[in-house]
Amino acid sequence: MTTDILAGVRARIVAALDAAHPGLPPEVRARVDVSVARDPAHGELATNAAMVSAKAAGRKPADLAAALVAGLAGDALIALAAPAGPGFVNLTLHPAVWRAQLPTILRAGEAYGDNAAGQGVRVNVEYVSANPTGPMTVAHARGAVTGDALANLLAKSGFAVTKEFYINDAGNQVQALAWAAYWRYLEALGTTLTEDAFAAAVPGGLQYRGAYLVDVGAALARARGDTLAGPGLTVADPASWLDEVRDFTMAEMLASIHADLDQLGVHQDVFSSERALLASGEVERTIARLADKQLVYRGTLEPPKGKLPDDWEPREQTLFRSTAFGDDVDRPLKKSDGSNTYFANDIGYHAAKAARGAALLIDVWGADHGGYVKRMQAAVNALGDARLEVVLCQIVHVLKGGQPVRMSKRAGTYVTLADLLDEVGRDAVRFTMLTRKSDAQMEFDLDAAVSQTRENPVFYVQYAHARCRSVLRAAAARLDGADLADVGLDSLVHETELALMRRLASWPRTVEAAALAREPHRIAFFLYDLAGDFHTLWNRGRDDAALRFLRDDDLAGTLASVALVAATAVVIRSGLAVMGVDPVEEMR
RNA sequence: GCGCCCUUAGCUCAGAUGGAUAGAGCAGCAGCCUUCUAAGCUGCUGGUCGCUGGUUCGAGUCCAGCAGGGCGCGCCA
Numbered sequence: 216m217t218t219d220i221l222a223g224v225r226a227r228i229v230a231a232l233d234a235a236h237p238g239l240p241p242e243v244r245a246r247v248d249v250s251v252a253r254d255p256a257h258g259e260l261a262t263n264a265a266m267v268s269a270k271a272a273g274r275k276p277a278d279l280a281a282a283l284v285a286g287l288a289g290d291a292l293i294a295l296a297a298p299a300g301p302g303f304v305n306l307t308l309h310p311a312v313w314r315a316q317l318p319t320i321l322r323a324g325e326a327y328g329d330n331a332a333g334q335g336v337r338v339n340v341e342y343v344s345a346n347p348t349g350p351m352t353v354a355h356a357r358g359a360v361t362g363d364a365l366a367n368l369l370a371k372s373g374f375a376v377t378k379e380f381y382i383n384d385a386g387n388q389v390q391a392l393a394w395a396a397y398w399r400y401l402e403a404l405g406t407t408l409t410e411d412a413f414a415a416a417v418p419g420g421l422q423y424r425g426a427y428l429v430d431v432g433a434a435l436a437r438a439r440g441d442t443l444a445g446p447g448l449t450v451a452d453p454a455s456w457l458d459e460v461r462d463f464t465m466a467e468m469l470a471s472i473h474a475d476l477d478q479l480g481v482h483q484d485v486f487s488s489e490r491a492l493l494a495s496g497e498v499e500r501t502i503a504r505l506a507d508k509q510l511v512y513r514g515t516l517e518p519p520k521g522k523l524p525d526d527w528e529p530r531e532q533t534l535f536r537s538t539a540f541g542d543d544v545d546r547p548l549k550k551s552d553g554s555n556t557y558f559a560n561d562i563g564y565h566a567a568k569a570a571r572g573a574a575l576l577i578d579v580w581g582a583d584h585g586g587y588v589k590r591m592q593a594a595v596n597a598l599g600d601a602r603l604e605v606v607l608c609q610i611v612h613v614l615k616g617g618q619p620v621r622m623s624k625r626a627g628t629y630v631t632l633a634d635l636l637d638e639v640g641r642d643a644v645r646f647t648m649l650t651r652k653s654d655a656q657m658e659f660d661l662d663a664a665v666s667q668t669r670e671n672p673v674f675y676v677q678y679a680h681a682r683c684r685s686v687l688r689a690a691a692a693r694l695d696g697a698d699l700a701d702v703g704l705d706s707l708v709h710e711t712e713l714a715l716m717r718r719l720a721s722w723p724r725t726v727e728a729a730a731l732a733r734e735p736h737r738i739a740f741f742l743y744d745l746a747g748d749f750h751t752l753w754n755r756g757r758d759d760a761a762l763r764f765l766r767d768d769d770l771a772g773t774l775a776s777v778a779l780v781a782a783t784a785v786v787i788r789s790g791l792a793v794m795g796v797d798p799v800e801e802m803r
Numbered sequence: 804g805c806g807c808c809c810u811u812a813g814c815u816c817a818g819a820u821g822g823a824u825a826g827a828g829c830a831g832c833a834g835c836c837u838u839c840u841a842a843g844c845u846g847c848u849g850g851u852c853g854c855u856g857g858u859u860c861g862a863g864u865c866c867a868g869c870a871g872g873g874c875g876c877g878c879c880a
Contacts, residue, residue: 246820254824263822266860276860300823301860346880386880489880516877532878543806543876550878557880585807586875607808609873651816654808656873658815667842670815670829678842689839728819740817744827754844763839802841 219330219723220316221260224292224306225249228262228283235282236272243271249306251721258295258305259717266302276302313716314704320719320782321700325789328726333374339573340366343476343483344381347468348392350427351475351632353611353659354581359632360648360795361608362579363481364735367793372730377573378483381564384465385489386557388422392468393461395423397443397450399432400460404441406448416450431467435460475632480641480795487567489560497570498555498563501598502548505562510536510597516544535562540593558587562594569601576603577733582610582654606733609656611648616662639664642796646673649739649794672743673796676787679746680798682753683784686764690777693770699778706772707779709762711755715748715783722786726793735793742790749783 229244246267249260265279272279280298287296287304295307320327342362345355363378370376394417401408414421435443443460445451476482492498505511514534518527533549535558548559568576576595580587588605595603613620613630620630635644643664650672651657667674707716722741729737756763764776788798 248820248822250822252823253826257823261823266822269860303823348880383880388880518877527877530877534877547878552878554878556878561880582808582874584875584880588807607874609808652809655816656809660815663815668829669842671842672828674842675828682839682841685841686839724819732819734819737817737819740827743817747827750842753839757836757838757844760839765839 219727220292220308220312220720221249221251221724224260224308225262227287227290227292228264228304231283231286232264232268232279234286235279236268236274239268239271243268251717252305257299257303258297258307260306260308261299261303262306263303265298265304269302280304310708310713311705313713313720314707316716316720317704317778317782318700320785321778324785325792327785328722328789329371329373330723330727330730331373332727332730333369333372335373335375336575337375337377337573338369338575338577339377339379339568339571340369340577340579341379341381341568342366342579343472343481344383344578345472346383346386346388347465347472348388348423349425349468351472353613353630353632353635354608356479356632356635356644357608357611357648357653357657358579358581359476359479359481360645361606361653361735364645364649364738364794365577365579365606365733367795368726368730368735368738371726371793374575374730377485377571379485379487379568380483382469382486382488383557385493385560387419389461389465390457391417391419391422392428393457393464394418394453395421396428396431396435396464396467397456397460399428400435401432401444401448401450402429403433403436404444404448406444408449413450427471428464431464434467435463438463475636478636478641479632479644487564489564492564492567493555493560495567497567498560501563501566502559504566505535505594505597508597510539511548512536514545516547535559535590535594535597537590537593537597540596542589542593546590558590558594561591562598565591565595565603566598566600569595569598574601576601577606578603579606579608579653582607604733606653608653612656612658614658614660614662617660620661635659635661642677643673645794645796646676646739649736652734652736667802672739675750676742676746676791677799678802679749680784680787680791681800681802683749683780683787684800686780687777687784690765690773690780693765693773694777697774699774699781702774702778703771704775704778706769706775709755711748711752711762712776712779715745715752715779718745718748719782719786722789738790738793742787742794745783745786745790 225247228249229247232247247262247264249262252258252261265276265283269276269279277298280302283304284296284298287293292308292312293306294309297305299305340362343355343359345351366376366378398413398421441448443451443456502511512534513531515529515531532547534545535548537546538544546558547556550556565576585607592603595601638661647659647664663671664673669675725737725741729735764780766773791798
């Protein structure tokens with residue numbers, strides 16, 4: 216049978232239902248659910264089978280429930296089945312069923328929880344995708360952690376996952392960045408120009424004034440001396456330096472982003488450059504495909520409702536008919552200077568990802584791009600060779616001492632990822648970022664993230680693992696080479712032990728549900744609950760010597776308890792691996 | 804004005820495909836305790852699930868409307 220006990224029980228319920236009332240339609244059988252009961256008075260599990268099929272069967276829920284109960288008598292897994300409430304059937308399994316999961320877990324190791332829900336579907340998860348114009352911020356950190364954990368989760372659930380980073384290196388902002396770096400370059404050389412005087416010479420003004428470009432300017436000065444500057448360290452003709460400075464700066468920025476991601480433990484498979492994409496002609500080919508479908512036209516958009524921008528005037532543009540695919544208005548593909556909009560390039564990019572084989576595209580974006588979702592999905596649907604889902608990450612407010620943190624040495628107004636890592640470390644960043652649904656705003660409390668209390672999920676879960684490892688180290692001598700996957704487990708009878716085993720058994724279903732919902736935060740909450748079950752059992756051992764894991768007078772019982780501890784450690788590691796957090800062996 | 808997201812205990816938040824008396828941590832209250840190296844532990848208290856309608860045997864969950872908060876709204880990316 217499957218390693219998912221709940222799925223196994225469900226199969227038996229459906230079989231019993233078929234026996235009780237043959238011929239129920241598949242869509243009714245599909246609604247049969249087996250869930251973990253909240254209230255112990257309701258048994259361990261409950262099924263809604265009788266209620267969901269009552270109407271189709273033309274029978275009262277209570278009658279069906281009674282028939283189900285009769286049909287389940289003598290079942291190998293189910294010790295107790297009882298009709299209850301409006302038509303539930305409450306179930307209690309033989310304790311041996313839960314115990315039997317322990318060797319399964321120990322043999323599977325961290326692969327426990329792997330499932331086939333993804334059916335090998337090729338999915339491309341794109342995340343971070345920062346403009347390479349400045350340091351990574353907390354906002355990027357949330358997207359990075361969310362995307363990375365989601366990719367891990369999907370891989371564990373049987374999807375064929377590619378992790379991707381899109382480099383937006385083709386827009387106007389890259390030119391602006393080059394100008395800003397050029398200013399730091401002149402500064403490094405000792406120019407007498409003031410920043411304001413320089414800014415006056417920049418087309419569109421000096422946009423990036425953050426100190427993070429100081430090092431770039433200095434590096435450029437070391438590499439090229441004053442050869443890129445005009446006479447007297449003034450601004451030379453951009454034609455003579457702009458491309459070189461741009462490429463140099465871009466390389467430096469990307470190196471910085473890579474370093475930050477590396478520190479965060481994020482390692483993506485593919486880095487795609489917008490410039491390279493443009494050069495490849497993929498964008499134009501993709502737009503041509505849309506044009507072939509009669510979805511590209513010259514037209515004039517209605518003015519937006521409500522407050523108009525001051526300079527709004529009707530203008531004919533090249534538009535994509537995104538309204539045909541659920542968007543609110545059609546969207547421009549060309550700027551007035553004839554170059555592509557970002558949207559046009561992004562259409563080409565998504566087509567490229569699909570062309571590489573992905574049937575499912577998942578983009579992890581900041582909430583400020585929420586207005587962009589419909590048009591991008593419209594474009595992907597119009598092309599018809601993949602499906603696009605978007606996971607939006609809401610903003611993160613960083614708190615310290617209960618006060619918002621806004622200042623950063625490097626970026627000026629944003630808390631950088633590097634600052635965050637310095638402050639609390641990789642594991643706390645990754646875990647804490649996953650303690651909220653991605654589409655809910657979150658407050659990241661720096662003090663809480665490093666506190667050693669139950670309030671801090673990172674600590675609480677790591678501590679549980681460290682305790683497991685501590686017990687296992689102490690037990691090593693007594694094991695005497697025994698295979699924990701092969702020891703007698705009959706001594707595991709206490710309700711606290713059963714509760715822990717039930718939690719361990721629900722890990723595969725948790726993984727699958729989280730993957731299908733694209734909600735990696737559920738893993739964090741599962742681990743927190745699991746840690747709670749384990750700590751509770753540990754604490755029981757203080758009062759009740761019979762519940763201590765290591766018992767001098769009971770070797771067989773000790774082996775069973777140690778197997779339970781080992782399985783707990785395995786599941787914690789399996790969960791932390793999804794989150795990209797390293798388990799600790801001991802607390803310091 | 805339009806679109807998307809959010810609103811659950813005093814606070815911070817969980818609640819997969821609709822299921823029974825809505826959960827956890829913190830705070831508060833009451834006991835206990837100095838540990839199988841380890842965060843002290845156990846229990847209790849605390850809720851009109853923003854509001855109003857609707858669908859359903861059954862709604863925190865689905866639908867409609869309203870209120871409050873956030874984000875976005877033609878050639879920025």
